[in-house]
Amino acid sequence: MDLQFTRHRRLRQSANMRALVRENHLTIDDFIYPIFVAEGEDVKKEITSMPGIYNLSLDHLEEEMNEVVALGIKSVLLFGIPLEKDECGGQAYHDHGIVQEATRLIKAKFPEIIVIADTCLCEYTSHGHCGLIEGDQVLNDASLELLVQTAVSQAKAGADIIAPSNMMDGFVVAIRAGLDEAGFENVPIMSYAVKYASAFYGPFRDAADSTPQFGDRKAYQMDPANRMEALREAESDLMEGADFLIVKPGMPYLDIVRDVKNNFNLPLVIYNVSGEYSMVKAAAQNGWIDEKRIVMEMLTGMKRAGCDLIITYHAKDAARWLKEQ
Ligand code: PBG
Numbered sequence: 001m002d003l004q005f006t007r008h009r010r011l012r013q014s015a016n017m018r019a020l021v022r023e024n025h026l027t028i029d030d031f032i033y034p035i036f037v038a039e040g041e042d043v044k045k046e047i048t049s050m051p052g053i054y055n056l057s058l059d060h061l062e063e064e065m066n067e068v069v070a071l072g073i074k075s076v077l078l079f080g081i082p083l084e085k086d087e088c089g090g091q092a093y094h095d096h097g098i099v100q101e102a103t104r105l106i107k108a109k110f111p112e113i114i115v116i117a118d119t120c121l122c123e124y125t126s127h128g129h130c131g132l133i134e135g136d137q138v139l140n141d142a143s144l145e146l147l148v149q150t151a152v153s154q155a156k157a158g159a160d161i162i163a164p165s166n167m168m169d170g171f172v173v174a175i176r177a178g179l180d181e182a183g184f185e186n187v188p189i190m191s192y193a194v195k196y197a198s199a200f201y202g203p204f205r206d207a208a209d210s211t212p213q214f215g216d217r218k219a220y221q222m223d224p225a226n227r228m229e230a231l232r233e234a235e236s237d238l239m240e241g242a243d244f245l246i247v248k249p250g251m252p253y254l255d256i257v258r259d260v261k262n263n264f265n266l267p268l269v270i271y272n273v274s275g276e277y278s279m280v281k282a283a284a285q286n287g288w289i290d291e292k293r294i295v296m297e298m299l300t301g302m303k304r305a306g307c308d309l310i311i312t313y314h315a316k317d318a319a320r321w322l323k324e325q
Helices: 008-012 015-020 058-070 098-109 140-156 171-181 199-208 228-240 251-263 274-285 291-305 315-324
Strands: 031-038 044-047 050-056 075-081 114-119 161-164 190-195 244-248 268-272 309-312
Touching: 008 015, 031 058, 031 098, 031 315, 044 199, 050 058, 050 199, 050 274, 058 098, 075 098, 075 199, 098 114, 098 140, 114 140, 140 161, 140 171, 161 171, 171 190, 171 228, 190 228, 190 251, 199 274, 228 244, 228 251, 244 251, 251 268, 251 291, 268 291, 274 291, 291 309, 291 315, 309 315
Parallel strands: 031 050, 031 075, 031 309, 075 114, 114 161, 161 190, 190 244, 244 268, 268 309
Antiparallel strands: 044 050
């Protein structure tokens, strides 16, 4: 027989041969670990739909951070759960709000850890929307002022990076100007530039009690059917002064990650969101999938799609598994 074909298997013969030709690598430096900090005392409440992830009060935060640091994770993303919510999300921009206090605590005890503050109002508003409301509308420009105040108070508390996730137009330029004016010109903005109106945020909204009390977020977050719009969103945030771009959710949007990577030269972050985590956990608990292999394959796939950093609830487990290898 005289067949002509390529022997791809030559490069797959052994573990060492495969290592030699491996194109993408996960490292602990890629991970950003989200933490839900809750007001109150002695709170350590596991989120039902997110096994292994907790609402933690400040008195439990140090213990959690010790673990994070021991695993070699270098950055955390903070979400706040206040005791009181109001129409205007006042606890988001209170100088002693829960994220501000958690930031102070972490920076005092673990100064080298990068604290990223999520800048949004939805965890703090009684109506659960990401901005001020008038009737059934979420106001864009009026909300910007409160987001700027939130970002500045987070920077004052010591946040290393501001991550606005609210999807109001102009939030990057407004927050950049506010930070600069307050003397924080060296604090970078990690913008949730490309954020879809996704059902994958369901478990997060349970965790943060931030489900909109009326309507949905479709008038400010993006339509999952759109691809070109993602490039417009990324472009405007880059022009407005973003230092990092986030694409969110992760797994169902890897095409968007690749598009953004190919078109913009900022560090690119993917958010492997709560619903993606819950699906893996539920299937693993049923014994239907091999959790470790699935998680490592998913995270590697995200790197291959083009992201530089991964915000993931799997970070602690993945860090452990990387160490074992
Ligand atoms: C706040 C915010 C949300 C998430 C991150 N920041 C929820 C939302 O927009 O409804 C979701 C994260 C996740 O699902 O893990 N706006």
